[in-house]
Amino acid sequence: MSVIDSRRILIVDDNRAIHEDFRKILSSPEADERLQDLEDDLFGETPSARHTSIDFRLDSAYQGSEALMLVQQAVSEGQHYSVAFIDMRMPPGWDGLETIERLWAIDPEIQMVICSAYSDHDWADIVRRLGRTDNLLVLKKPFDVIEVLQCAHALASKWRNERALREQVDSLEKDITDRTQGLEAANKQLRHLATHDSLTGLPNRVLLDDRMSQAIVHAERAGEGFAVCVLDLDRLAAALKKLSFRERVALLAGLERLAMVAPKVSSSGSVFSAARLKPAASQSGRLRPGVPTHRDP
Secondary structure, rough: OOOOOOOOOEOOOHHHHHHHHHHHHHOOHHHHHHEEEEHHHHHOOOHHHHOOOOOOEEEEEEOOHHHHHHHHHHEEEEEOOOEEEOHHHHHHHOOHHHHHHHHHHHHHOOEEEEEEEEEEEEHHHHHHOOOOOEEEEEEEOOHHHHHHHHHHHHHHHHHHHHHHHHHHHHHHHHHHHHHHHHHHHHHHHHHHHHEEOOOOOOHHHHHHHHHHHHHHHHHHHHHHOOOOOOOOOHHHHHHHHHOOOHHHHHHHHHHHHHHHHHHHHHOOOOOOOOOOOOOOOOOOOHOOOOOOOOOOO
């Protein structure tokens, strides 16, 4: 599993002073200490048990269009933003909702935080515009340092955990696909071995019986007959041993060509199968009664 970097945060606000405030909050060791103190009060942790703070990497955009370019670049480089703090009013460009819509169109996994001191849109309006999602929070201005820290830490961790889970699921799906393909290939090979002669590679009695059954059914339905041609090659294995390697290859290639030519000379709708029958199998009595047979002298 790849290392997931959840430290990248995007600040989108037309007020440069707000960007400085975010940098002081998210990049200040003192602010992180305040969050640690709050966690200690809530969970009773001792100072020795405190975890290492996240070293957030902050990027600034002063208009929605600028934020869109930064997100596009981050996605192309594979260095996604985990959290974006978006101001609601950013004249003369897009407002916060339009900015979020455009950013989610490029990277729908970003955790969004709407920051506004005004009530331009109530929650119902936001839901109608953006849909119901758990990737969106609203943070009222002026916000408290602890609120910003909690949002940044919680949402960055949420983003990281979701990415890790998604990668694990993708890995499991790939393993299942690979194993399924392997099983299908093995089954295909087993079916071929079960229906083909190991020496010549031609269809054996099992496949011939199947083709014969199909031919009989087809002939009965169409009111037609069919023919069976048997080429008797006695002691083929013994004969092959007396031949050179090149001669054996030529003989088996000829048998294979015979099997390949057969479908070309068969009539439409007929069933043809060239097969190798072992000596004990060459019994015409296996044909169904009533079907005429002929054996060459």
